[in-house]
Amino acid sequence: MSETSHGYTGHDAISGIADGKSYRETRGWIRYALTTFDDTEVTLVWTFAPSAEDGAKVEREYDVVVEDSVIATKTFSASSAVAVVETVVPFALTKGRTSMAVKLRAHGRSTPQLREVRVTARVKVVVASVMLPPADHLRYLPPAR
Numbered sequence: 563m564s565e566t567s568h569g570y571t572g573h574d575a576i577s578g579i580a581d582g583k584s585y586r587e588t589r590g591w592i593r594y595a596l597t598t599f600d601d602t603e604v605t606l607v608w609t610f611a612p613s614a615e616d617g618a619k620v621e622r623e624y625d626v627v628v629e630d631s632v633i634a635t636k637t638f639s640a641s642s643a644v645a646v647v648e649t650v651v652p653f654a655l656t657k658g659r660t661s662m663a664v665k666l667r668a669h670g671r672s673t674p675q676l677r678e679v680r681v682t683a684r685v686k687v688v689v690a691s692v693m694l695p696p697a698d699h700l701r702y703l704p705p706a707r
Contacts, residue, residue, distance in 0.1 A: 569595035578675070580611045585675035591627075591667040596681050598662045603653040604683045606664060610638065610645045611675035624673045627665035629655050638674040645674070 574590030586592055598604050606626065613620070626634040626649045634649050656662055666673055 565594070569593070580675060583611065583677055585611045585677050587672045587675045588666070589668050589672045591665050592673075592676070593663060593665040594679060595661055596664050596679070598651075598656045598659055598681055599683045600656065600658050600660050602683050604651050604656055604681050606649045606651060607678075607680045607682055608647045608649065608666075608676065609678040609680075610641075610647065611677050612642050612644060613638075613640050613674055620671070622671055622674050623669035625665075625667040625669070627667055628652075629663055631655060635669075644677070 570592070572586070572588055572590065572592040575586055575588035575592050577584060577586050579585070596606075606628075608626075613622075620640045622638045624636055624638065625632050626636065628651050631652075633651060633655070636647065636649075638645065638647070651662070664679065666676060666679075
């Protein structure tokens with residue numbers, strides 16, 4: 563899906579390509595409107611590009627904001643590998659909603675280079691079910707001896 567279809571907006575943001583893949587980073591903020599589940603807790607899964615900056619250990623602090631509420635402040639350390647970071651969204655922010663505003667907001671220096679943000683949910687799946695007969699059809703069976 564394109565950024566346009568997810569209502570992308572940003573302030574002081576840039577885009578680029580690293581290792582043949584697109585990314586966004588910002589000294590301000592970037593915002594997306596993402597689909598959510600109205601009846602279950604969701605998790606945001608952020609994928610950040612490798613950011614080893616000439617071997618220097620650079621830490622980047624950022625906020626994860628959902629529906630104008632800061633749900634996490636994180637520190638990202640330079641890495642030579644792709645980093646995947648999960649942030650659980652409090653259910654109270656998404657209950658009864660099918661869309662949510664998600665913002666990545668920088669502290670001081672720029673955010674890590676964002677390649678992707680996904681919404682995931684742990685869904686309860688019924689694997690097996692037993693339908694009992696109506697109560698008037700049940701009868702007591704003594705334990706087997």
